[in-house]
Amino acid sequence: xxxxxxYLILSAALFxxxxxxxxxxxxxxxxxxxxxxxxxxxxxAFVAFSIFQGTIEGQLFVILVMAVAAAEAGVGLAIxxxxxxxxxxxxVDESSLLKL
Amino acid sequence: MPPFEQLxxxxxxxxxxxxxxxxxxxxxxxxxxxxxxxxQMRYGPNRVGPFGLFQPIADGLKFIFKxxxxxxxxxxxLYVMAPALSLVPALMTFTLIPVxxxxxLPLLDRPIALHITSINVGILAVLAMTGMGVHGIVLAxxxxxxxxxxxxxxxSSAQLVSYELAMSLSIIGVLIQAGSLDLVTIVERQGGxxxxxxxxxxxxxxxxxxxLVSMIAETNRAPFDLPEAESELVAGFHTEYSSMKFAxxxxxxxxxxxxxxxxxxxxxxxxxxxxxxxxxxxLGPVYFLLKVAFFLFLYVWLRASSPRLRYDQxxxxxxxxxxPLALVNVVLSATLALWF
Amino acid sequence: MTFQQLLFIGxxxxxxxxxxxxVLLRNPLYGAFAxxxxxxxxxxxxxxxxxxxxxxxxxxxxxxAIMMLFVFVxxxxxxxxxxxxxxxHRFLVWLAAPLALLLSAGLWLAVAGVQGDRAPSGEAGxxxxxxxxxxxxxxxxxxxxxVLILLAVVGALHLAKREKE
Numbered sequence: 001x002x003x004x005x006x007y008l009i010l011s012a013a014l015f016x017x018x019x020x021x022x023x024x025x026x027x028x029x030x031x032x033x034x035x036x037x038x039x040x041x042x043x044x045a046f047v048a049f050s051i052f053q054g055t056i057e058g059q060l061f062v063i064l065v066m067a068v069a070a071a072e073a074g075v076g077l078a079i080x081x082x083x084x085x086x087x088x089x090x091x092v093d094e095s096s097l098l099k100l
Numbered sequence: 101m102p103p104f105e106q107l108x109x110x111x112x113x114x115x116x117x118x119x120x121x122x123x124x125x126x127x128x129x130x131x132x133x134x135x136x137x138x139x140q141m142r143y144g145p146n147r148v149g150p151f152g153l154f155q156p157i158a159d160g161l162k163f164i165f166k167x168x169x170x171x172x173x174x175x176x177x178l179y180v181m182a183p184a185l186s187l188v189p190a191l192m193t194f195t196l197i198p199v200x201x202x203x204x205l206p207l208l209d210r211p212i213a214l215h216i217t218s219i220n221v222g223i224l225a226v227l228a229m230t231g232m233g234v235h236g237i238v239l240a241x242x243x244x245x246x247x248x249x250x251x252x253x254x255x256s257s258a259q260l261v262s263y264e265l266a267m268s269l270s271i272i273g274v275l276i277q278a279g280s281l282d283l284v285t286i287v288e289r290q291g292g293x294x295x296x297x298x299x300x301x302x303x304x305x306x307x308x309x310x311x312l313v314s315m316i317a318e319t320n321r322a323p324f325d326l327p328e329a330e331s332e333l334v335a336g337f338h339t340e341y342s343s344m345k346f347a348x349x350x351x352x353x354x355x356x357x358x359x360x361x362x363x364x365x366x367x368x369x370x371x372x373x374x375x376x377x378x379x380x381x382x383l384g385p386v387y388f389l390l391k392v393a394f395f396l397f398l399y400v401w402l403r404a405s406s407p408r409l410r411y412d413q414x415x416x417x418x419x420x421x422x423x424p425l426a427l428v429n430v431v432l433s434a435t436l437a438l439w440f
Numbered sequence: 441m442t443f444q445q446l447l448f449i450g451x452x453x454x455x456x457x458x459x460x461x462x463v464l465l466r467n468p469l470y471g472a473f474a475x476x477x478x479x480x481x482x483x484x485x486x487x488x489x490x491x492x493x494x495x496x497x498x499x500x501x502x503x504x505a506i507m508m509l510f511v512f513v514x515x516x517x518x519x520x521x522x523x524x525x526x527x528x529h530r531f532l533v534w535l536a537a538p539l540a541l542l543l544s545a546g547l548w549l550a551v552a553g554v555q556g557d558r559a560p561s562g563e564a565g566x567x568x569x570x571x572x573x574x575x576x577x578x579x580x581x582x583x584x585x586x587v588l589i590l591l592a593v594v595g596a597l598h599l600a601k602r603e604k605e
Binding site: 006047 | 548
């Protein structure tokens with residue numbers, strides 16, 4: 001049997017990788033991808049706790065997180081398209097000004 | 101049951117299912133060409149073997165001996181990955197579809213169920229696999245580095261996402277009625293009543309219509325074959341592909357057709373249910389094949405007789421007509437489920 | 441080492457490898473597909489734990505819908521590869537790795553001692569169980585998510601709409 005701590009360690013490692021990605025990547029789409037990675041790390045911990053505690057709430061929370069992730073991706077990518085239309089770049093460093 | 105025996109059973113079932121699916125795909129291409137020819141009042145391929153029956157073998161050999169081209173500017177890794185990504189999910193889906201009830205084989209002492217596996221989340225898993233198949237097409241469009249391919253891939257992704265929504269929603273009515281996501285249970289619930297228990301008659305006709313239309317769109321077939329519209333996009337996402345890589349896309353498309361037909365049969369036409377199937381369980385696969393053949397005929401018939409939609413018409417139809425219709429069906433099914 | 445633990449290690453390698461590839465690869469499309477690989481591994485882990493519904497939803501929602509959206513946008517904008525980061529920000533890359541290790545170690549310490557008191561069973565996350573709870577006791581959050589999605593749809597439409605001159 002796989003112990004709970006294995007799942008949690010995997011979740012921690014995945015979260016750290018996602019966090020590094022958010023810091024390191026300068027392409028806004030890649031940043032969003034890394035954000036998804038962090039959300040999934042949290043999901044893994046939720047499901048693992050839910051299963052090993054014998055409760056259902058963790059899994060329900062994961063469903064809500066998925067809905068939020070879908071909303072986030074939709075709005076985020078709409079912003080990306082608007083950004084690209086205005087500035088012709090996806091580099092987050094180039095888009096640090098509020099006005100053109 | 102000892103694990104070894106279980107593994108053996110799975111392997112045999114998978115092998116048999118794979119062979120049958122491949123044969124169906126091969127002969128579907130022949131039947132399609134012959135039927136199209138019949139409808140258009142010409143002969144079609146009839147030279148290789150009696151009635152052209154060996155044509156698929158000749159086609160297969162031809163594919164193998166063609167030169168395998170990779171465009172110079174293509175993204176090599178993704179270009180090679182794309183056909184595999186599109187073929188594998190198409191084949192995987194069939195593991196969940198029950199083609200018959202339980203039958204007894206001569207040498208075995210226990211009944212064998214005629215489905216490879218049955219899981220709690222059956223339909224969701226099927227939707228997941230068909231959803232993964234889209235990536236192969238999109239990837240092919242991007243990796244070819246060709247404007248026609250890119251446009252085909254873009255169209256394909258938009259179309260498949262739009263129609264997947266309507267398709268998933270049209271299934272919800274069936275789920276409400278059957279009370280299960282497991283495909284085996286769904287088929288068993290549709291038995292009895294001389295076929296009136298089939299979901300297509302017993303208050304899911306609207307869902308059936310939405311599913312039928314969106315399933316044709318999901319498999320990229322006429323009149324929704326925008327991703328490979330030859331009059332404007334050469335051949336769409338597989339313009340640059342040749343030889344076995346093209347054959348893999350071809351097989352994936354036809355396997356998807358068979359899968360979609362099998363799904364429609366399972367969900368709405370009672371699967372393997374039919375008269376006398378409780379006494380002679382081997383009739384189950386026969387009924388199942390007949391029903392699947394009906395849908396496959398419909399595919400070819402539609403291709404022969406309907407013009408291709410324009411792109412904006414396609415999107416309008418999906419979002420403004422099918423999706424609301426599917427939502428209405430969900431509400432109707434839920435309301436009716438309260439009474440019956 | 442049991443068979444299940446071997447499976448776990450295999451899928452965990454898939455998840456972590458996909459995750460690392462997302463960070464390392466410069467082409468966002470490659471990143472997106474690395475992420476899909478990672479999601480497939482996660483889904484397998486959920487199914488292993490017995491959370492079948494979440495496992496299927498993971499593929500349908502994440503690998504199918506959300507990643508499709510990403511791939512669509514990447515193709516629409518025809519992004520080929522990231523540009524090099526300007527020199528004034530390059531030190532951030534070197535700062536990130538130690539910070540990540542620190543974060544990882546901190547999280548590790550926090551969770552390494554946790555013990556679960558139930559063994560996972562195949563019935564833990566069936567559709568029936570998830571559905572019943574979601575539709576009765578936790579109906580309000582569920583309904584609120586639908587409002588959120590509606591807001592997101594309207595917002596995304598407004599943001600991505602081409603303004604008329």
